[in-house]
Amino acid sequence: MSSNNWTLPNTFDYQGRKVRYGFKGKGEPLxxxxxxxxxxxxxxxxxxxxxxxxxxxxxxxxxYGQSDKSNSDVSLGIQNQLLCSLIEHWELESPFIIGHDFGGTTVLRSHLLNRQNYKKIVVIDPVALSPWGSPFFKHVETHEEAFSGVPDYIHEAIVEAYVKTAAYQSLPQDTIDGILSPWQGEEGKPAFYRQIAQADSKFTDEFQDKLNDVRSPLLILWGEEDEWIPCEKAYSLQQKITGSSLATIPNSGHLVIEEEPAVLSQLIKDFINQ
Structure with missing residues (x-):
């Protein structure tokens, strides 16, 4: 599906804020x-x-995306609360769950801090171990207002250049357009810098010492050429979660979900079916 017709058909009201979602397929919930x-x-x-x-x-x-992008809390401190609320809204008992990057952080926070149950957990290049946050993150945090005020064409060039560094393989223009789309316009531009400015290692510090309390089978997947969070972190994370499995994916970076989705899907299915 192209970036132009990617739409989430359903709306969930989270504390007065609109969250868009969808679902597809039949079978056990994931x-x-x-x-x-x-x-x-x-x-x-x-x-x-x-x-x-x-x-x-x-x-x-x-x-993010098609959900509410008003000037409010979008930090990792709220995302696990939202995830738990959605799982309750969907009436899911113990679904399989997969989180990429901050999504992996959100899954771990919901499991370790909110005691949310999952049948099996997969984290893909997650932000899980401090320290993290690029020099760009730190710069935006200090100068959020200045960044939010740059002309649109400069903003779009910044975002495009930034997201390209997440991939080892070159990304098709349609993919880049789909990533850029939510971050454009009067709402999107400040929202991009807002979520970076609100990123803080305290949100991983809150669960780092609890990683061995993971109660579900857990698989770590990592792009071997990840320049955002180097692959060494994958092995460190695996050591902290007793019994966890790890697979690294060659020729892919932090955006392995775009670069090698077929490889990921097969690894995920094999893990779930074990």
């Missing part, structure tokens, strides 16, 4: 959680490939 600066659009390949075996639920985090 929830997908995107990261930053992505949206459910970047999960579309996984949605297509996994919905042949599962009922796949997906959504845009508050502050």
């Amino acid at each position: 929830v997908l959680v995107h990261g930053t600066p992505w949206s459910s659009f970047n999960m579309r390949h996984l949605i297509d490939q996994l919905s042949s075996d599962y009922k796949v639920y997906y959504y845009d985090m508050v502050g």
